Amino acid sequence: MSETGLLFTRAYSQQAMSGRVDELTDIYQYAFAQAPWNEVGKCAKNEKTPTCPDGFSALQVGSFCTACELIVEQPAYSDEELRKKFTKPEDAEHHTVWYLEETGAGKISLAVLARITTAQGLRNIAFENNKPMQEWISSKYNNPGQSVVWIEDIFADTSIRESGNLKNFGDMCRQIATGSGESSEIAIRTLNPKVVSAAKRDFGTKCKIYDPVFNEVPDRGRFIKIAGL
Numbered sequence: 001m002s003e004t005g006l007l008f009t010r011a012y013s014q015q016a017m018s019g020r021v022d023e024l025t026d027i028y029q030y031a032f033a034q035a036p037w038n039e040v041g042k043c044a045k046n047e048k049t050p051t052c053p054d055g056f057s058a059l060q061v062g063s064f065c066t067a068c069e070l071i072v073e074q075p076a077y078s079d080e081e082l083r084k085k086f087t088k089p090e091d092a093e094h095h096t097v098w099y100l101e102e103t104g105a106g107k108i109s110l111a112v113l114a115r116i117t118t119a120q121g122l123r124n125i126a127f128e129n130n131k132p133m134q135e136w137i138s139s140k141y142n143n144p145g146q147s148v149v150w151i152e153d154i155f156a157d158t159s160i161r162e163s164g165n166l167k168n169f170g171d172m173c174r175q176i177a178t179g180s181g182e183s184s185e186i187a188i189r190t191l192n193p194k195v196v197s198a199a200k201r202d203f204g205t206k207c208k209i210y211d212p213v214f215n216e217v218p219d220r221g222r223f224i225k226i227a228g229l
């Protein structure tokens with residue numbers, strides 16, 4: 001455990017976090033409802049009007065979405081869906097590591113969910129139902145057995161620390177990657193420009209950023225690869 005300001009940083013196994021799933025769920029739902037995600041609800045599915053990316057909407061359940069002209073049907077992230085995500089059974093292909101920044105009283109201010117896996121595992125875990133991304137991953141990693149730390153989610157309780165939640169980003173990546181016991185590469189898919197800035201700030205030329213704006217990745221978010229930690 002080390003201290004950063006008044007916060008303590010620590011990595012946890014999935015098992016160690018099993019009693020804190022509700023706490024993580026609350027922070028996750030709250031965090032992703034804010035900008036830049038604005039993921040509050042999910043619009044009804046209609047192949048003919050795929051206006052809202054991935055179906056996410058900034059509107060509450062029951063509202064009419066003028067972008068896709070459908071009713072918002074479900075919350076962006078249900079308790080059940082998040083419980084599944086946070087307790088995903090580990091297997092030969094991956095295990096889960098949590099990195100937390102906590103107050104002295106043990107309140108979570110920042111949570112990072114990482115899957116210790118391989119390039120092949122990345123295809124299956126991160127992009128299970130996404131053929132274009134699976135093919136893209138294969139084209140970017142020559143060796144399917146290459147170890148990869150997939151940073152699946154980074155979310156903060158901004159009521160504890162309003163800004164500067166990525167101050168410790170570089171150390172966080174190193175702590176997770178070295179904890180995995182190998183010199184792994186880091187992979188992150190993000191919609192958050194602050195994560196991209198933090199990666200550039202802390203890793204410079206060691207990080208490569210693929211941007212959908214420039215058709216560098218067939219996805220809604222940017223993909224960051226960090227090698228040589």
Ligand SMILES: [Zn+2]
Nearest residue numbers: 043052065068
């Ligand atoms: Zn919509």
